[in-house]
Amino acid sequence: MEKKKHKSSVMERRKEVLAGLENLGGKIYDQMDKGSFPSLDMPSRSTDNIAYDEQLRQFILGDRRVRRSARNIRHVKPFTQLVWAALFSNELCSQRKTSTLRDVYYSAQAYEMTFKDQQESNNIITDLETILGFSREDFSIFPEERSAVFGDLTIEYTVPGYEGKKLDLTSHPDGVLIGPALTSSEFVKTSADKVIAIEKGGLFTRFIEERVHKKYNSILVLTSGQAPRATRHFIRRLSEELNLPVYIFTDGDPWGMHIAMVIISGSANAAHLRELNTPDAKWSGVWATDIVNYKLPTDPLDEVDMKRLFELQKDPRYKDPLWRREIKTFMKIRKKAEQEAFSRYGLTYIVDEYLPAKLEETK
Amino acid sequence: MAQTTFEEISAADFFYRNRDIAGFTNPSRAIFVAIRELVENSLDAAESHRIPPDVYVRLSYEGEAGADTQIYKLRVEDNGIGVPPRHIPSAFGQILFGSKYKLKQQRGTFGLGGKMAILYGQITTHQPASIISSTGISKTYMYKLMIDIQRNRPLILDRKVLINKDMWRGTIVEFTLEGDYFRSMPKILDYFKQTAMVNPYANLTFVDPKGRLYKFARITKDMPAPPKETLPHPYGVDVELLQRLIQITPYKSMSEFLRYHFHRVGEITARKFLEFSALSPSKNPKKLTHEEIVRLMHMLKRYREFLPPDASCLSPLGEDLLKAGILKELKPEFVDVHQRKPATYAGHPFIIEVGIAYGGEIPKKGVFLVYRFANRIPLLYDEANDVSLRVISAMNWRRYRVLPDMPVAILVHICSTKVPYKTVGKEFIADRPEIRKEIANGLREVARQIQHFMSKREHVDRERKRLGVFSKYLPRIAEFSTKLAGKEKLPDVEKLLTSVKKYGEEEA
Numbered sequence: 001m002e003k004k005k006h007k008s009s010v011m012e013r014r015k016e017v018l019a020g021l022e023n024l025g026g027k028i029y030d031q032m033d034k035g036s037f038p039s040l041d042m043p044s045r046s047t048d049n050i051a052y053d054e055q056l057r058q059f060i061l062g063d064r065r066v067r068r069s070a071r072n073i074r075h076v077k078p079f080t081q082l083v084w085a086a087l088f089s090n091e092l093c094s095q096r097k098t099s100t101l102r103d104v105y106y107s108a109q110a111y112e113m114t115f116k117d118q119q120e121s122n123n124i125i126t127d128l129e130t131i132l133g134f135s136r137e138d139f140s141i142f143p144e145e146r147s148a149v150f151g152d153l154t155i156e157y158t159v160p161g162y163e164g165k166k167l168d169l170t171s172h173p174d175g176v177l178i179g180p181a182l183t184s185s186e187f188v189k190t191s192a193d194k195v196i197a198i199e200k201g202g203l204f205t206r207f208i209e210e211r212v213h214k215k216y217n218s219i220l221v222l223t224s225g226q227a228p229r230a231t232r233h234f235i236r237r238l239s240e241e242l243n244l245p246v247y248i249f250t251d252g253d254p255w256g257m258h259i260a261m262v263i264i265s266g267s268a269n270a271a272h273l274r275e276l277n278t279p280d281a282k283w284s285g286v287w288a289t290d291i292v293n294y295k296l297p298t299d300p301l302d303e304v305d306m307k308r309l310f311e312l313q314k315d316p317r318y319k320d321p322l323w324r325r326e327i328k329t330f331m332k333i334r335k336k337a338e339q340e341a342f343s344r345y346g347l348t349y350i351v352d353e354y355l356p357a358k359l360e361e362t363k
Numbered sequence: 364m365a366q367t368t369f370e371e372i373s374a375a376d377f378f379y380r381n382r383d384i385a386g387f388t389n390p391s392r393a394i395f396v397a398i399r400e401l402v403e404n405s406l407d408a409a410e411s412h413r414i415p416p417d418v419y420v421r422l423s424y425e426g427e428a429g430a431d432t433q434i435y436k437l438r439v440e441d442n443g444i445g446v447p448p449r450h451i452p453s454a455f456g457q458i459l460f461g462s463k464y465k466l467k468q469q470r471g472t473f474g475l476g477g478k479m480a481i482l483y484g485q486i487t488t489h490q491p492a493s494i495i496s497s498t499g500i501s502k503t504y505m506y507k508l509m510i511d512i513q514r515n516r517p518l519i520l521d522r523k524v525l526i527n528k529d530m531w532r533g534t535i536v537e538f539t540l541e542g543d544y545f546r547s548m549p550k551i552l553d554y555f556k557q558t559a560m561v562n563p564y565a566n567l568t569f570v571d572p573k574g575r576l577y578k579f580a581r582i583t584k585d586m587p588a589p590p591k592e593t594l595p596h597p598y599g600v601d602v603e604l605l606q607r608l609i610q611i612t613p614y615k616s617m618s619e620f621l622r623y624h625f626h627r628v629g630e631i632t633a634r635k636f637l638e639f640s641a642l643s644p645s646k647n648p649k650k651l652t653h654e655e656i657v658r659l660m661h662m663l664k665r666y667r668e669f670l671p672p673d674a675s676c677l678s679p680l681g682e683d684l685l686k687a688g689i690l691k692e693l694k695p696e697f698v699d700v701h702q703r704k705p706a707t708y709a710g711h712p713f714i715i716e717v718g719i720a721y722g723g724e725i726p727k728k729g730v731f732l733v734y735r736f737a738n739r740i741p742l743l744y745d746e747a748n749d750v751s752l753r754v755i756s757a758m759n760w761r762r763y764r765v766l767p768d769m770p771v772a773i774l775v776h777i778c779s780t781k782v783p784y785k786t787v788g789k790e791f792i793a794d795r796p797e798i799r800k801e802i803a804n805g806l807r808e809v810a811r812q813i814q815h816f817m818s819k820r821e822h823v824d825r826e827r828k829r830l831g832v833f834s835k836y837l838p839r840i841a842e843f844s845t846k847l848a849g850k851e852k853l854p855d856v857e858k859l860l861t862s863v864k865k866y867g868e869e870e871a
Contacts, residue, residue, distance in 0.1 A: 022848060024847065025843075028847075029850055032855075073829055090847055
């Protein structure tokens with residue numbers, strides 16, 4: 001492959017983040033230095049200010065803004081927590097250290113900045129994301145949950161101690177964790193021509209065993225259920241920077257369908273963020289119609305599943321004919337099937353028959 | 364078959380046999396009651412002539428008596444009006460003799476307490492009592508007395524007349540008695556403290572058997588107006604009283620009889636009442652038959668037009684003195700007092716005075732501290748049965764922003780010519796609807812005041828907390844943003860804090 005056009009996209013982004021944080025500090029400092037109470041504006045994240053943007057194909061925040069002012073007795077504490085969180089992120093980023101949400105909660109205590117609970121500190125981090133427009137992974141704050149990647153892609157680390165070191169992502173048969181080090185690495189080269197995202201670890205391992213990466217020239221990504229933000233961003237980078245089409249395989253139920261949708265169109269919770277979704281990714285299965293066509297063994301949809309389908313039916317992200325058809329089919333057959341259901345036709349059927357058919361169908 | 368014998372016993376003998384009813388129930392209670400009765404006599408003796416009382420009480424250890432009891436010598440000195448020498452033997456050695464059988468507010472009511480104490484001392488230690496008194500003339504009289512219990516007569520063992528060079532005036536009573544001071548000590552100290560609270564114009568001194576000195580100093584010489592003696596009110600009479608009045612009356616007509624022997628009865632009222640009860644105004648009261656007397660009593664109670672008794676026979680403490688007394692003994696952060704207008708129950712006038720106090724030396728006990736007084740006597744026993752307690756526990760204190768776990772003291776004082784004690788022990792007030800209502804209204808009044816105080820206090824508290832939040836966080840915002848912006852010098856937050864403070868004061 002050709003050299004990436006933003007070769008140092010990761011370094012660039014870190015510089016932007018650091019500048020944003022310092023700028024935020026300067027803004028607050030200047031207000032105080034002038035003898036006024038510091039305040040900050042940010043878009044409101046309340047549900048009535050979240051709308052689906054057809055152009056961006058993701059949720060975005062509307063025009064309504066809220067003001068956090070240190071003048072307000074109810075704001076002064078969260079305001080302080082926010083400034084602290086910015087300072088903490090600044091230290092993490094500039095020292096090239098990583099942290100987790102849980103870590104943030106405990107670190108605050110060293111600064112005598114106690115959070116009432118984990119939720120309170122999570123909210124403050126979300127505020128910081130909203131103000132600066134970067135996601136918490138950009139501030140070196142990572143979620144606990146980890147997903148994995150496997151395939152012919154060579155990356156170059158940027159984390160301290162590994163700078164310049166390269167890794168071929170086929171080197172480990174369990175795949176490589178999509179953690180802070182991988183997230184912050186640069187893509188060097190790949191021979192793959194597509195990305196296949198898989199919901200479940202069992203199937204991911206089966207695909208590696210069956211050499212799907214070779215047979216179908218692909219990079220395999222394990223989402224481990226609902227894909228963490230770092231993974232969603234990673235998939236987007238694969239799609240954007242390497243220009244690869246993305247195919248998503250989930251269980252054949254409303255929940256699997258939604259895992260695919262969040263990778264494609266993002267979530268309402270992340271309406272204040274950009275570049276987490278991959279609008280051109282495709283949901284390749286398991287569809288409701290696959291359940292019918294492939295005569296898969298099924299379980300009945302329970303009440304919670306049905307309720308979820310009704311919710312999805314009203315969701316603006318589900319307006320395309322394919323999605324509408326699948327929701328309707330689910331409602332009609334009232335059945336669901338897991339990816340493993342293909343095993344009734346033999347262990348390799350899914351790789352040899354189903355996968356190529358679906359890749360072709362959703363191309 | 365056993366023969367039933369009938370005999371008459373004297374008043375002294377009666378109380379000797381029934382000393383429980385006067386409060387001498389057990390050795391610890393006895394010592395408390397003895398002190399109380401003598402102190403009250405001393406206060407009355409000074410107050411009746413508007414002399415700010417000085418009362419000195421000394422209890423000294425004389426020897427062991429029983430397993431749990433000791434012999435003590437009790438000495439009570441006052442600066443009261445003194446007892447004329449010819450009355451001294453009877454006043455201290457004859458039960459039911461005295462100056463208190465009048466219709467006005469006074470501490471004791473039976474004229475019994477002081478002599479009961481002496482009688483109790485005599486029967487437990489067989490020692491005479493010594494009485495020294497002067498009315499402020501050039502001589503002082505000293506008697507050594509015992510009571511002839513069977514005949515209810517004083518036995519004079521010794522009598523001395525001393526020269527009173529300093530023109531000293533007052534009375535000293537000294538006698539020995541058996542008791543248990545250490546068990547009664549808490550009540551005795553409570554008694555002095557509470558007495559000091561409602562007698563802020565008195566000096567009270569107590570020296571206990573260990574030689575410890577407790578001094579309750581006066582803070583004012585202002586005293587409440589003394590009560591006036593009054594005639595019985597028509598609603599309060601009974602047949603016995605009517606018969607006695609008829610016996611002694613010099614008046615020859617019903618109309619005059621009513622006018623001159625009853626409170627609130629004038630010429631017109633007497634005429635109207637006699638019409639109402641179909642009695643001839645000119646009828647000689649001494650000619651009334653027994654049946655007519657009974658009927659007269661019923662008619663007196665039934666006639667609705669008598670004015671209620673006036674309160675000149677009462678001597679409430681007054682709001683200023685009550686407040687001064689509470690401030691002196693409890694040193695509270697807040698105090699409010701209220702005096703109700705005079706009211707009556709069953710023909711007896713009464714006045715309720717209440718007070719409420721917060722903080723200071725008032726302890727947090729989980730329940731309100733309740734001080735009860737009747738005619739300026741602290742009531743220390745049987746609190747739970749008292750009408751005040753019932754009224755207090757029926758009130759919704761939360762409404763007044765007061766909770767039992769706060770340091771709150773409530774004071775209720777009833778003054779009356781006849782305090783409706785529920786028992787002979789004179790320790791708690793009966794639940795009469797008229798009295799209950801007055802106490803409730805009085806308490807509501809002071810409760811509203813404490814409510815204002817509490818809301819203001821809460822406001823100040825909130826304001827303090829608010830400032831606390833700003834002064835906690837603003838310096839941190841300054842510190843964090845300075846580091847984040849990569850600056851050296853911290854921005855000045857003092858100005859911001861001052862502006863928050865000013866704003867806060869305007870709000871308050």
